[in-house]
Amino acid sequence: xxxxxxxxxxxxxxxxxxxxxxxxxxxxxxxxxxxxxxxxxxxxxxxxxxxxxxxxxxxxxxxxxxxxxxxxxxxxxxxxxxxxxxxxxxxxxxxxxxxxxxxxxxxxxxxxxxxxxxxxxxxxxxxxxxxxxxxxxxxxxxxxxxxxxxxxxxxxxxxxxxxxxxxxxxxxxxxxxxxxxxxxxxxxxxxxxxxxxxxxxxxxxxxxxxxxxxxxxxxxxxxxxxxxxx
Numbered sequence: 001x002x003x004x005x006x007x008x009x010x011x012x013x014x015x016x017x018x019x020x021x022x023x024x025x026x027x028x029x030x031x032x033x034x035x036x037x038x039x040x041x042x043x044x045x046x047x048x049x050x051x052x053x054x055x056x057x058x059x060x061x062x063x064x065x066x067x068x069x070x071x072x073x074x075x076x077x078x079x080x081x082x083x084x085x086x087x088x089x090x091x092x093x094x095x096x097x098x099x100x101x102x103x104x105x106x107x108x109x110x111x112x113x114x115x116x117x118x119x120x121x122x123x124x125x126x127x128x129x130x131x132x133x134x135x136x137x138x139x140x141x142x143x144x145x146x147x148x149x150x151x152x153x154x155x156x157x158x159x160x161x162x163x164x165x166x167x168x169x170x171x172x173x174x175x176x177x178x179x180x181x182x183x184x185x186x187x188x189x190x191x192x193x194x195x196x197x198x199x200x201x202x203x204x205x206x207x208x209x210x211x212x213x214x215x216x217x218x219x220x221x222x223x224x225x226x227x228x229x230x
Contacts (some may be wrong), residue, residue, distance in 0.1 A: 010080050011055065015040060015048040020057050030065050045100035106204045111194050116200045118182055118190060119144045125184040128154035130218050132181040135163040137194060159222060171225045181214055187216045 007017035022037055023029060029037070033148055035045040049068050052058035057067045057076055071079075108117050116139075122129055122144040129148060131138075138145065148155050149167035157165060158229030161172045180202060182190040189211045205211070 010057075010076060011023045011220060012057065013048065014053070014215075015044060016051045016057070017046045019045065020052055020070055023052075023058060023068060024073070028061060028067040028069045030067055033172060034068070054070055104205070105207065105210070108190075108202045108204055109200065110168050111200045113130065114180070114190075114192065114194060114200055115140050117202070117204060118180070121184050121188055122148055128156070129182065129184045130158075130215070131183075132158040132218055132221065133179065135159045135161075137180065138163065138165075156222075158218070158220075158225070171222055173225050173228075181218060183211060183214055183218065186211060186215065204227070 003021055004014065004017045007020060008014060013022060018117070019034055019038055019040070022034060024035075026037065031046045031049055032044065033048065034040075036041045038045065038049070049058065052068070052070075053060060056079055057071055059071065061067045061069055076151060107119050108114050115192050118131075122141065125148060138157065145155065145157075145165060145168070149165075155165075155168040157163070157168050158171045158173060160174055163170065163172065178193045178195055178200075180190065182194055188204070190202055190204050191214060192200070194200040194202075203210075
């Protein structure tokens with residue numbers, strides 16, 4: 001992900017993102033100056049600048065000539081987060097799932113979506129979480145692990161060395177780099193492989209038989225690790 005792609009995730013078009021980055025780097029500029037620096041036609045430049053102003057990414061200062069001033073990246077992101085939080089509250093209150101306990105077994109594809117599911121499982125955990133995964137993947141969900149420890153969850157991690165995480169119970173072993181097993185509150189399980197961004201696949205379920213099966217599997221793995229230490 002680069003700067004332009006990141007800005008586009010904040011609902012800016014590519015031209016708006018490009019011009020916003022120029023304003024941040026160059027400081028307040030007229031539309032003519034932006035067009036000259038960016039190489040974007042003057043009509044498209046003024047259209048993009050108007051878009052930035054409308055979306056709260058730039059301000060206008062009046063003087064002998066109209067200049068455009070960028071809002072700081074931090075403020076721009078904070079404003080978007082507030083907007084998304086309002087949207088979240090509205091949708092949560094007005095779009096209700098028929099059931100919080102989906103039947104069957106759900107397939108989750110793609111590294112991004114699998115990591116997001118791992119993060120959500122850890123955020124919603126109330127008492128305990130057991131996770132068996134490579135430390136490379138653990139670094140991707142570090143914030144959620146920190147939060148789990150701060151909330152006094154019992155956090156048990158099986159991973160490959162070197163890895164340390166104060167507040168968690170750690171078992172070090174030779175882990176396959178792409179294998180995932182995560183159980184939270186003895187109620188949900190996520191298991192599968194992260195191969196690459198596109199072809200990674202995991203199974204998610206609240207089925208008691210599957211949860212119990214993987215609980216036993218993780219317990220056995222821990223026993224083997226403890227035996228190997230003797």
